[in-house]
Amino acid sequence: MGQTLYQKIYQSHVVGALNGSTDLLFVDRHLIHEVTSPQAFAGLRQAGRPVRRPDLTFATMDHNTSTQVRSYDAAGETSRKQLEALAANCAENGIELLDLYHPDQGIVHVIGPELGLTQPGMIIVCGDSHTSTHGAFGAIAFGIGTSEVEHVLATQTLPQQVAKTLKVEVTGTLSPFVTPKDVILAVIGALGTAGGNGYVAEFCGDAIKGMTMEGRMTLCNMSIEMGAKAGLIAPDATTFAYLQGRSHAPTAQHWDAAVAYWQSLYSDVDAQFDKVVQIDGSQIRPQVTWGTNPEQVIAIDQPVPAPESFTDLIKADAARRALSYMGLAAGQKLTDVAVDVVFIGSCTNSRIEDLRAAAAVVAGKTVASGVRALVVPGSGQVKRQAEAEGLADTFKAAGFEWREPGCSMCLGMNDDRVDAGQRCASTSNRNFEGRQGRGSRTHLVSPAMAAAAAIAGKFVDVSTISNGASA
Amino acid sequence: MSDIFAKGLVCPLDKNNVDTDQIIPKQFLTSVSRDGFAEALFFDWRYLADGSANPEFVLNEPQYQGASILLTRANFGCGSSREHAPWAIQQYGFNVIIAESFADIFFNNSINNGMLLISLSAANIDFLFNRSKQGPQQWQIDLTNQEILLGNNTAIGFSIDADVKQRLLSGLDFIGASETLSPQIDAYEAQRRSAMPWLG
Ligand code: SF4
Numbered sequence: 001m002g003q004t005l006y007q008k009i010y011q012s013h014v015v016g017a018l019n020g021s022t023d024l025l026f027v028d029r030h031l032i033h034e035v036t037s038p039q040a041f042a043g044l045r046q047a048g049r050p051v052r053r054p055d056l057t058f059a060t061m062d063h064n065t066s067t068q069v070r071s072y073d074a075a076g077e078t079s080r081k082q083l084e085a086l087a088a089n090c091a092e093n094g095i096e097l098l099d100l101y102h103p104d105q106g107i108v109h110v111i112g113p114e115l116g117l118t119q120p121g122m123i124i125v126c127g128d129s130h131t132s133t134h135g136a137f138g139a140i141a142f143g144i145g146t147s148e149v150e151h152v153l154a155t156q157t158l159p160q161q162v163a164k165t166l167k168v169e170v171t172g173t174l175s176p177f178v179t180p181k182d183v184i185l186a187v188i189g190a191l192g193t194a195g196g197n198g199y200v201a202e203f204c205g206d207a208i209k210g211m212t213m214e215g216r217m218t219l220c221n222m223s224i225e226m227g228a229k230a231g232l233i234a235p236d237a238t239t240f241a242y243l244q245g246r247s248h249a250p251t252a253q254h255w256d257a258a259v260a261y262w263q264s265l266y267s268d269v270d271a272q273f274d275k276v277v278q279i280d281g282s283q284i285r286p287q288v289t290w291g292t293n294p295e296q297v298i299a300i301d302q303p304v305p306a307p308e309s310f311t312d313l314i315k316a317d318a319a320r321r322a323l324s325y326m327g328l329a330a331g332q333k334l335t336d337v338a339v340d341v342v343f344i345g346s347c348t349n350s351r352i353e354d355l356r357a358a359a360a361v362v363a364g365k366t367v368a369s370g371v372r373a374l375v376v377p378g379s380g381q382v383k384r385q386a387e388a389e390g391l392a393d394t395f396k397a398a399g400f401e402w403r404e405p406g407c408s409m410c411l412g413m414n415d416d417r418v419d420a421g422q423r424c425a426s427t428s429n430r431n432f433e434g435r436q437g438r439g440s441r442t443h444l445v446s447p448a449m450a451a452a453a454a455i456a457g458k459f460v461d462v463s464t465i466s467n468g469a470s471a
Numbered sequence: 472m473s474d475i476f477a478k479g480l481v482c483p484l485d486k487n488n489v490d491t492d493q494i495i496p497k498q499f500l501t502s503v504s505r506d507g508f509a510e511a512l513f514f515d516w517r518y519l520a521d522g523s524a525n526p527e528f529v530l531n532e533p534q535y536q537g538a539s540i541l542l543t544r545a546n547f548g549c550g551s552s553r554e555h556a557p558w559a560i561q562q563y564g565f566n567v568i569i570a571e572s573f574a575d576i577f578f579n580n581s582i583n584n585g586m587l588l589i590s591l592s593a594a595n596i597d598f599l600f601n602r603s604k605q606g607p608q609q610w611q612i613d614l615t616n617q618e619i620l621l622g623n624n625t626a627i628g629f630s631i632d633a634d635v636k637q638r639l640l641s642g643l644d645f646i647g648a649s650e651t652l653s654p655q656i657d658a659y660e661a662q663r664r665s666a667m668p669w670l671g
Contacts, residue, residue, distance in 0.1 A: 016655040020634040024652050026659050028670055036553065038503035049646070052656075055671055064501060078501035085503050122670075129552040129576060145554035145580035146505075147645070155649050157656055161634070193488055194546035197572055227549060229575045250669035258669050293488050293549075314487050314544065411551075413497040432492045432550060434515050 002268025004165045005234055006200045009140045009265070013123050015157055024157045028122035028139075030057040031108050032095075032149065034064050034079075034086040035413075036127030040150035041089040053156040054094040058117055059086060061100050062107045066415045067376050067403040070100050075414040093153075106379025106405040109133040109347035113217065114381050116246025120235035120262040125152060130347050130429065132224045136216035137243075138235035138265045140200070143224065163229050164274040166199035167267075170207040172282035177463040179357065180215035181349060181427070181446035183207065184222040185287035187279060189297040196228030199275065202267060203233050207281030213242040214353040221348045222429050225294040234266040286462055288334050289431045289444040291322035296431075298334070300449070300461040306330035325433055326441050327421070334443070334459040341424040342373040342454035343436070344447055345403075346410040349427035350378030352385050354447040359391040361451035361462060367399035368457025374401040374416070376408040400454070412437040425453040476587055476614035476639070477567045479539030483603040484529055489543060490550035491577065495559045508559035534607045540567045542599055548577025557581040567612055569619070571596045582635055585642060587614060589629045599627070614640060 003011075013025040030053075032040075037059070044051070051057065064082055066074030072083045083100070090097040098105045104115065109130050112118045120138035125131060127149045134141035144158070152158055170183060188195075201223050208216065216233050223231025240259055243249045250258040267273075285299035296319065298305065307319040307330065323330065328337070344350070344358050355377065367373045375395045377383040383405055386392050392402050409416040410428040412435065418424045420439025427450050428435075431442040445453065452462040499511035516528045524531045530538075541560065547570040548556060557580045560568070568581070569589045581588050589612070591599070602608060602621065611620040614636065618626045638645065663670060 015659045016652045018634075018648065018652070019637065021632070022634045024649055024655070026656070026663070035500050039505045039554075042503070042505070047646070076501070082501055082503055119670075127552060127554075129550065131552075143552035143576050145552055145557075145576060145583060147554060147580065147583035151646050151649065154646050155653075155656060156660075157649055157652075159645065159649060161632070193549060194572060194574075197546065197575065227546060227574060254669035258667070261667065293490070318487055411497055413500065430490075430492070430550060432490050434496060435492050438496070438515060 001272060002270040004267040004271040004273060005138065005202055005232060005265055006140060006163070006165055009121055009123065010162060012121070018159050021161050022159050023161070025123055025160045027125055027152050027156055027158055028056065029112070029117055029124040030152050031112055031117070031124070031126035031131070032057060032059045033108050033126070033128065034061050034082040036146050037089065037149055038082060038085045039146045040153060043150045044153055049154045051093040051095065051153045056156060057095045057153065058112070059090050059095050059097040060105055060108050060111055061086060063407045063411065063413055065100055065406045067406040067408045068415060070404055072100065079414065103380045106382070107347045107350065107407055109217070109221065110350060110378030110382065113137065113213070114246065114379055116243055116249030119243065119249065119258070120239060121265050125158060129224045130221050132228070132231050133217050133221040133347055135220040135223065135230050135232035136213060137239055138232055138262070140230055140232065142230040163200045164198050166196060166201045166228065167273040167276045168201050168203050169205040169276070169278045170203065170281045171205045171278060172207055172280050173210070174207055174281050174284065175463065177286060177448055178284050179446040179448065180211055180218040182284055182287045183281060184219045185289065185294065185297045185444060186284045188222065188226045188294045189287070190279060191226045191277065193225060193293050193295045194227045196223065196226040199228050201226070201228040201231045203231060205281070208233060209236070212353060213238060214351040217351065218348055222294070225429060235262050286446065286449050288449065288459060289442070290326065290328060290334065291319065292325055292431055292433050294429070294431060294444060296322055297444070300334060300459060304328050304330055304332045304334065335461065336458065338423070338458045339371060339425045339453050340422040341418050342371060342450050343376070343409040343424055343426040343428065344374070344450050345376030345378065345408050346428035347378065347407075348429045349447050350376060350382065352382050354427065355382065355386045355391050356389070358447040358451035359394045361448050361465070362398045362400070362455065363394050365398055365455045367454045371454055371457050373399065373454040374403060374409065376403040377405050379405045398455070409436055411435060412440065418442070425450045425459065474613045474615040476612045477539065478611040479609065480535065480537055481540045481542050481603055481608040481610055482529060482535040482538035483600055484541060484543040485600060487544045488546045488549055491548055491553050491556040492550055494548070494556040495553065500553060500555055505558060506562070508555055509562035512559040512563045537564065539564050540569065540610055540612070541565045542603060543568065543570045544596060545571040545593070547573050549574040552576045552580070554580045557584050557586060561586055569596070569599065582638065583645060585639065587612060587639055589619070589631070591627065591629055595627055
C-alpha cells in the first residue's frame with residue numbers, strides 16, 4: 001500500500017522508538033518568538049542543559065512589538081522585558097535573531113518561508129499554533145507549547161505519535177475575487193472547528209494547484225482553525241521557484257539534489273487517507289464570519305443564520321451567544337452592517353500578494369469617514385516591496401495607516417486594539433471573543449473584502465464592485 | 472500505590488469550543504515566568520468590567536469553590552498554543568479535565584504538566600452534566616483502571632492512550648526520557664548531514 005505525504009515525512013524523521021506508539025522525531029527547523037520561549041530557556045538553565053542545535057533555531061520578535069514605532073519600550077514595560085529576555089537568550093545560546101531593528105524582521109510565519117528556512121520535507125515547529133502555515137511547502141509544521149519548546153531546544157527532537165490523515169480536495173476553478181482565504185473559511189464552515197481534530201490535512205485538487213505560495217500559506221495557516229494538527233500541500237514547480245535564491249534555501253551546489261528529493265514528496269496514488277472531503281471550488285463565494293469562531297461563516301450574499309436553523313442544540317446555543325456578542329440579528333444582511341475598524345495584516349494575509357489585492361480595490365478611493373483602517377505588512381521584505389511597487393502610497397493616499405511589520409491588531413497584545421463594541425473587518429484568522437481586544441467584534445474576511453469594507457464603511461460583496469481590479 | 476489519581480469537587484463549564492484566549496487572555500502572556508496565572512484564568516468571564524467577580528460565571532458560584540475537576544464539552548482548548556492556558560488551569564486548582572474532545576496542542580501541553588485529560592462520548596458528557604445539575608459532585612479518578620467513580624457504586628470507564636497513561640503514572644521528566652536516545656540522535660544527525668548536507 002502506498003503512503004501519504006505526511007507518512008513519508010514522518011517516517012524519514014524517526015530517530016527511535018520511545019515507548020509503545022510514541023516515536024522520537026528529529027526537528028529540522030525550530031522557530032521561536034518572545035512570548036512562548038522565555039520559560040523554556042529558564043527551564044533549560046535550571047536543569048543545566050545546553051541548546052543542542054542553535055544553528056537550527058531561528059528567532060524573531062513579532063507578537064509583543066509595536067508596529068507604530070521601532071522600540072522595545074513602545075508596547076509597555078512587560079513587553080520590553082520579554083523582548084530583552086529573547087535577545088539575551090539568543091545571544092547566550094548563539095541563536096540567530098531577527099530583532100526589531102533587523103531589516104528582515106517580521107511575523108515568524110511570514111519570514112520563515114521568505115528567508116528560505118522553510119523547505120519541503122522538513123519537520124518545523126514553533127511555539128505558535130499558526131506554524132501550520134509552513135505546511136504550504138510540503139513540510140510537517142505544527143505549533144507546540146513551551147514545555148515542548150524546551151524539549152526541542154534541549155534535544156532537537158520531539159516525541160510524537162502518528163496522526164490520522166485527512167484529504168481535502170478542492171476541485172474546479174475559483175471565481176474572480178474568491179481567494180485562498182475564502183476557500184479555507186468555506187472549508188472550515190463545512191468541517192467545523194473540531195472537524196480536523198487528530199488529523200493532519202493534505203490539501204489537493206485543481207484549485208490548490210493553481211494557487212501561488214502566498215495563497216497556499218493562507219490556506220495552511222488556517223488549517224489549525226478546523227482543529228487539524230497540521231495542513232500540508234505537496235511541493236511542486238511553484239514551490240521550487242519560490243524557494244530558489246532565498247538566503248537560507250539550498251545553495252546552487254546542492255540545489256539539484258534538494259529538488260530531486262523534494263520531487264519525491266507526494267501522496268502515492270494508492271495511499272489511504274482516514275477521511276476524505278471534496279469541495280467544489282467553483283461554488284465558493286467571498287466569505288465573512290458572523291460569529292465568534294471561524295466555522296460561523298457565510299458567503300457575503302447569505303443572511304446571518306437563525307440559531308434555530310442549527311439542528312445541533314449546542315451549536316444553536318453557541319449561535320445565540322455569538323449573535324448577542326457580535327450585536328447581530330438573525331436574517332440580517334452583512335452588507336447592511338457598518339464597520340468601525342479595518343485591519344489588513346497577520347500571518348494569514350500580510351504578504352505581498354495580499355497587499356496587492358487590497359491595493360487594487362483601494363486605488364483612487366478613500367476610506368469611509370469614521371473608519372479606522374490599517375495595513376500592517378508581515379515583514380520587512382514585504383514592506384519594502386510594497387513601497388517599491390507603490391502600494392504603500394495607494395494605501396496612504398486612501399487614508400490607511402501604513403505600519404512597521406508585526407502581529408499588530410491580530411491579537412490585541414501590543415499597542416493595537418479594537419475597542420469594546422467596535423466592529424472590525426479583519427484579514428486575520430481568529431474571531432474569538434475578545435481576540436482583538438476585550439469586547440471587540442471581529443469579522444474574518446479576505447484582503448480584497450477588507451479593503452472594500454474600508455472604502456464603503458460597511459461590508460460589500462467585492463465581486464460586485466467593478467473598478468477594473470482583478471482578484 | 473493507590474489507584475486514585477485524583478479526586479475532588481467538579482465544576483461544570485457548559486460550553487463548546489472554549490479557546491485558549493478565553494482560558495487566559497493575552498494581556499497575561501507578557502510574563503517571563505511560569506507562575507502567577509491562577510488569577511488570570513477565564514479572566515473575561517470571571518470578572519466584570521469594574522474588576523469585581525461576575526456572579527453569573529460558574530467558577531464564582533459558592534458551591535464550586537475549591538473544585539479540582541473541570542467538566543466541559545467539545546473541542547476544549549482550541550486556538551492559540553499558549554501553554555499559559557494549562558498553567559492557569561492547574562494553578563487555579565484543576566488537575567483533571569473531562570470533555571467530549573480537546574484540541575491537540577492543548578492536550579499535549581496539559582499532559583506535559585502532569586494533568587489528566589479525559590475524553591468521553593457526547594452521551595456520557597450529557598449524562599455527567601445532568602448529574603452535576605443535581606448538586607455539587609465529588610468524583611474520584613482511577614487512572615490505573617480507567618474509571619471515573621461517581622459515588623454510589625456508579626462509574627464511567629474511559630479510554631486513554633497507553634503511552635500517555637504511563638507518562639502520567641510515572642511522572643517522568645520527558646526531556647530526560649528522550650535524552651536516553653542521545654546516541655540515536657547523534658546517528659540521525661550524522662546520516663542527515665551526509666545525505667542532505669543543505670539541511671545543516
Ligand atoms: S499574526 Fe496573529 S495569528 Fe499570526 S503569529 Fe501573530 S498573533 Fe499569531
